[in-house]
Amino acid sequence: MNKTYLILITVFFSSCQKSPDERIFGDWKVAxxxxxxxxxxxxxxxxxxxxxxYYDDGTTILKATHSDQDIYIxxxxxxxxxxxDAVSGATQQTPSIRIKIRNTDSLDVTKYVMHKPIKEYWTRKID
Structure with missing residues (x-):
């Protein structure tokens, strides 16, 4: 009887875990x-x-290499x-980046540079 309750509780808690919102996946553009x-x-x-x-700030241009060098977060x-950012969020009170889904085609992104927030608006890239 105790095993049955343990299995039910395990199944319940594992089903309650939040899965990532699929809307975050895709190609995004910021300007x-x-x-x-x-x-x-x-x-x-x-x-x-x-x-x-792709990245261009007027002095530096980066293009995808399709390797681990492309990893931003x-x-x-x-x-x-x-x-x-799970890496900085685990070691710092303020993670280096926060991304909130605004809707299917836009994200509110807050980056922290020297502990100061910089807000950006990313839109879904449609080719």
Whole structure:
């Protein structure tokens, strides 16, 4: 009888775990006064990662190499309604980046540079 309850409780708690919102996956574009960039957020064997596909700030241009060099955020983790950089979030009170899904085609992104927030608006890239 105790085994049955233990199995039911295990199944209940595992079904309650939040899975990532599928809307975060895809190709995203950001353009602001400082740079333009294309990012790809995808599920990999590491978890959820964000990669730089293109970046241009007027002095530096980066293009995807389709290798680990493209990784911008190695591990995003869903926490309290948003995605945070799991690596810095585990060691710092303020993660280096926070991503909140606005709707299917846009994200509100907050980066922290020297503990100061920089807000960006990413839109889904449609080719």
């Amino acid at each position: 602001n006064n400082y740079y333009t960039a294309d990012y790809k957020i995808e599920r990999t064997e590491r978890g959820i990662t964000a990669k730089v596909m 190695p591990s995003l983790h869903y926490k309290d309604g948003e995605y945070v």
